[in-house]
Amino acid sequence: MDENVLNKLKILAESAKYDVSCSSSGTVRSNKAGMVGNTVGGWGICHSFAEDGRCISLLKVMLTNYCIYDCAYCINRRSNDLPRATLSVGELVDLTMEFYRRNYIEGLFLSSGVVRNPDYTMERLVRVAKDLRTIHRFNGYIHLKSIPGASRELVNEAGLYADRLSVNVEIPKEENLKLLAPEKDHKSVFAPMRYIQQGVLESAEERKKYRYAPRFAPAGQSTQMIVGATAETDKDILFLSSALYQRPTMRRVYYSGYVSVNTYDKRLPALKQPPLVRENRLYQADWLLRFYQFKVDEIVDDAYPDLDLEIDPKLSWALRHPELFPVDINKADYEMILRIPGIGVKSARLIIASRRFSKLGFYQLKKIGVVMKKAQYFIMCSELPMRTVNEMTPQGVRNLLVRKPKKKYDDRQLTLDFGEERE
Numbered sequence: 001m002d003e004n005v006l007n008k009l010k011i012l013a014e015s016a017k018y019d020v021s022c023s024s025s026g027t028v029r030s031n032k033a034g035m036v037g038n039t040v041g042g043w044g045i046c047h048s049f050a051e052d053g054r055c056i057s058l059l060k061v062m063l064t065n066y067c068i069y070d071c072a073y074c075i076n077r078r079s080n081d082l083p084r085a086t087l088s089v090g091e092l093v094d095l096t097m098e099f100y101r102r103n104y105i106e107g108l109f110l111s112s113g114v115v116r117n118p119d120y121t122m123e124r125l126v127r128v129a130k131d132l133r134t135i136h137r138f139n140g141y142i143h144l145k146s147i148p149g150a151s152r153e154l155v156n157e158a159g160l161y162a163d164r165l166s167v168n169v170e171i172p173k174e175e176n177l178k179l180l181a182p183e184k185d186h187k188s189v190f191a192p193m194r195y196i197q198q199g200v201l202e203s204a205e206e207r208k209k210y211r212y213a214p215r216f217a218p219a220g221q222s223t224q225m226i227v228g229a230t231a232e233t234d235k236d237i238l239f240l241s242s243a244l245y246q247r248p249t250m251r252r253v254y255y256s257g258y259v260s261v262n263t264y265d266k267r268l269p270a271l272k273q274p275p276l277v278r279e280n281r282l283y284q285a286d287w288l289l290r291f292y293q294f295k296v297d298e299i300v301d302d303a304y305p306d307l308d309l310e311i312d313p314k315l316s317w318a319l320r321h322p323e324l325f326p327v328d329i330n331k332a333d334y335e336m337i338l339r340i341p342g343i344g345v346k347s348a349r350l351i352i353a354s355r356r357f358s359k360l361g362f363y364q365l366k367k368i369g370v371v372m373k374k375a376q377y378f379i380m381c382s383e384l385p386m387r388t389v390n391e392m393t394p395q396g397v398r399n400l401l402v403r404k405p406k407k408k409y410d411d412r413q414l415t416l417d418f419g420e421e422r423e
């Protein structure tokens, strides 16, 4: 590989690593005659977890890390002194194809700093995707970042070649965005989100009438919010996420604990390390919204504007509502079983299916995968000694369940530990 391109790649991959919205789940496309490769859904592509717990991809790269904007929270801001590089459209296309053919990657996650103006930059991003698809018959996954402020025409064109498009909200409240990125506003973010939504919905309508009508961003759209750079509460963040999920094409909201990339700027907090526990709790709350039928105001409200960092949000909710427990595991409906701490979606389904054949007890639940260490205080079933949250008191259960820090507390090991794995 050309040494010059390799050097650029090093700089631009480093610059891209702070964007966490790179999961690729959502598209399944098998190999076709005349096309190169395939896209595998479910597992996501070209991402892995680096040692700092962040999602990175093998070819997660920026077109350029030059930027005309000076967003204080961003490593690529205009005023930052860092090595800069730009890949040409041709270089980026060749690089992607070379990596793809060697099986290093399954797709491309492409973002960019803004050069000249949003449309100038967006036009180049679109050209990369277009050349890959139309000239090189690239059939892998493409996730393009749409540039805030880009025109509807370019966003519409991008949707014809990309599997997923995303526009980052970055800062949940506009007044805080203005404080750190005075050249930006929420309108420039929400307008392209709307264009993407319209494109996806129109394409779905077209495809009902004409089987071969072009697909538009079949994996929908995603966005990212930075956590901890500004004073928003978890309530602010989750209410916005919940509103975004009301949009039919919004598949994922990512939360990125703020990495201190600008220690001189007094507008930003002096964080020794990113707030990864908070980031993890937000992901758990996000799962409750998407898969556990929780409403956002059940998770956070004026009385509890921030998530409890010591326990997961489902356990926190259950401890605030002891009057709803214990739940009879052999009689309760699916919705209520889902709300029991220690029971995930898979276990809840298995419980409903299994109890048709026999009454479930402690050992069957354990076999199903229920985390009995948590669930035991919230359920009724045969063979279980009755020491529920009501006898023990919520505070007593909490004391038993709060994790004691081990020798060296490593919050990166936290998972979505109410019975599900991360998407």
Ligand code: SF4
Pocket (backbone or CB within 6 Å): 067, 068, 069, 070, 071, 074, 075, 076, 077, 078, 112, 113, 114, 181
């Ligand atoms: S526009 Fe994007 S790349 Fe440029 S400084 Fe702001 S966040 Fe960073």
